[in-house]
Amino acid sequence: MATRSRPVSSEFLFFKAMALFVFWIFLSASFEWVHLGLGLIFSFVVAWLNSGHSPFVPKFRLWLRVLLYLPWLFYKIVQSSLNLSKLILHPELPITPQLIPVKSKLRHHAAVVLFGNSITLTPGTITAEVDGNNLIIHSMDKSDDAAIKEIESKIADIFKDEEPDL
Amino acid sequence: MKTFLFCVLVLLAILIGAYLYRVLQGPTIFDRLLGHNGISTKAIILLLVIGIYFERVDMFIDISIGYALLNLVGALALAKYLEQKETL
Amino acid sequence: MQILSVIFISVGLFFLIVAAIGVIRLPDVFSRSHAVSLTDSLGAFLMLVGIALHEGLGTNMLKILIVLALLYILNPVIAHATIRAALRSGLKPWEKENS
Numbered sequence: 001m002a003t004r005s006r007p008v009s010s011e012f013l014f015f016k017a018m019a020l021f022v023f024w025i026f027l028s029a030s031f032e033w034v035h036l037g038l039g040l041i042f043s044f045v046v047a048w049l050n051s052g053h054s055p056f057v058p059k060f061r062l063w064l065r066v067l068l069y070l071p072w073l074f075y076k077i078v079q080s081s082l083n084l085s086k087l088i089l090h091p092e093l094p095i096t097p098q099l100i101p102v103k104s105k106l107r108h109h110a111a112v113v114l115f116g117n118s119i120t121l122t123p124g125t126i127t128a129e130v131d132g133n134n135l136i137i138h139s140m141d142k143s144d145d146a147a148i149k150e151i152e153s154k155i156a157d158i159f160k161d162e163e164p165d166l
Numbered sequence: 167m168k169t170f171l172f173c174v175l176v177l178l179a180i181l182i183g184a185y186l187y188r189v190l191q192g193p194t195i196f197d198r199l200l201g202h203n204g205i206s207t208k209a210i211i212l213l214l215v216i217g218i219y220f221e222r223v224d225m226f227i228d229i230s231i232g233y234a235l236l237n238l239v240g241a242l243a244l245a246k247y248l249e250q251k252e253t254l
Numbered sequence: 255m256q257i258l259s260v261i262f263i264s265v266g267l268f269f270l271i272v273a274a275i276g277v278i279r280l281p282d283v284f285s286r287s288h289a290v291s292l293t294d295s296l297g298a299f300l301m302l303v304g305i306a307l308h309e310g311l312g313t314n315m316l317k318i319l320i321v322l323a324l325l326y327i328l329n330p331v332i333a334h335a336t337i338r339a340a341l342r343s344g345l346k347p348w349e350k351e352n353s
Contacts, residue, residue, distance in 0.1 A: 026313075026316050026317065026320060027228075027231075027317070027320075029224075029313040029316075029317070077295050077296060078296065081269065081292055081295065081296040084276075084288060084289075084292055085269065085272045085292070088272055088273075088275060088276040088279065088280070088289065089272060089275070093279065093280075095280070095285060096350065097282075097284060097285050097347050097348060097349065098347070098349075099347060116330075116334070117330050120291065120330035120333055120334050121291070121295055121326070121329075121330050122295075123288055123291050123292040123295055123296070124288055125288075126284070126287055126288060126291065126333060126334070126337055127334050127337075128284075128334075128337045128338055128341045129338055129341060129342075136341070138284045138337065138347060140285060140288050167256065167260075170260060170263075174263060174267060177267060177271075178267075178270070181270055181271065181274045184274040184275075184277060184278055185274065185277060187278065188277050188278065188286070194283060194340070194345065196283045196336055196339065196340040196343075196345070197283055197286065199336050199339075200277075200283065200286055200287055200290055200336055201277070203290060203329075203332055203333070203336065204273075204277065204290045204293060207290075207293060207294055207298060207325070207329070208270070208293075210298075210321065210325070211270075211298060211301050211302070214301075214302065214305050214318065214321070215301075215305065218305060218308055218309070223305075223309060223314050223318075224313075224314060227314060227317045227318065227321065228317075230321055231317070231320065231321055231324065234321060234324045234325065234328065235324070235328075237328075237332075238328045238331070238332065241332045241335070241336070242331065242332060242335055245332070245335035245336050245338075245339045246335065246339070248339045248343065249338065249339040249342050249343065
């Protein structure tokens with residue numbers, strides 16, 4: 001067994017096991033006692049095996065904010081998809097591809113991950129390289145610069161209450 | 167409904183042909199990798215449409231979940247491997 | 255419900271066709287990857303929502319939504335890995351000649 005770097009709270013282990021158990025129920029979709037019991041045992045085993053490496057505590061308020069951020073992101077995805085479709089179907093192909101170096105003002109690992117993932121998920125911009133909080137972004141159109149700034153300020157707003165760790 | 171689903175299946179197969187052209191033709195190896203990724207996304211959708219065409223979604227959906235997970239591992243391993251190569 | 259699902263699948267199919275045209279037409283790896291991500295985000299979303307509406311409420315719908323969440327989490331990772339590999343191996347992005 002690997003050495004544990006930090007003590008594991010039993011509440012967190014229970015929470016993780018319950019999340020895994022709900023996922024098991026979704027996947028198996030059967031409510032016989034044998035299946036439910038096996039799922040309970042396996043979810044506790046997996047939660048215990050994984051508990052050594054996670055420096056992670058549940059932050060419900062942050063997760064709620066991220067959940068509220070997702071519909072806005074989906075609106076941006078629809079907008080830029082229509083823009084990109086117009087560019088592709090245009091007979092003269094008026095694209096201006098370029099690499100944009102961005103130095104973000106985000107101070108959290110999770111925030112940078114969320115930022116890069118949102119940029120890659122939005123069609124027309126893609127994250128090409130990440131180092132700390134310096135990102136290199138490949139974009140398709142001139143107008144994508146403003147969209148990146150907008151996403152960044154939105155994410156900085158989500159993470160404004162947390163301890164900086166970058 | 168059946169005929170509509172059949173048309174969707176045929177169109178998806180033709181689209182997979184377009185990505186296959188990119189895989190066979192692509193100037194660099196990353197084009198081929200990209201085409202592979204596109205084909206696997208199409209294959210997930212194709213499996214689900216086949217599922218509702220034959221009215222056995224409960225069986226095909228498990229296959230598509232497994233396919234999505236395997237696709238991640240394969241594409242990520244290939245990309246990490248090609249990153250280390252100096253010459254193409 | 256059936257009509258709604260037919261509409262969703264048709265619009266999703268339109269985006270898939272646009273993405274396939276883009277994959278053939280665009281000039282280099284970096285811009286082609288935008289076309290592939292267009293498929294992954296909006297086309298797959300509309301297709302899978304159409305299929306889920308056709309199935310109706312139940313465990314099948316939940317599983318289709320799990321497939322959708324997997325696609326949304328995993329596809330940016332794959333696209334980023336491919337593009338980073340292309341950039342690190344020394345490929346230059348295509349630019350317009352007359353600009």
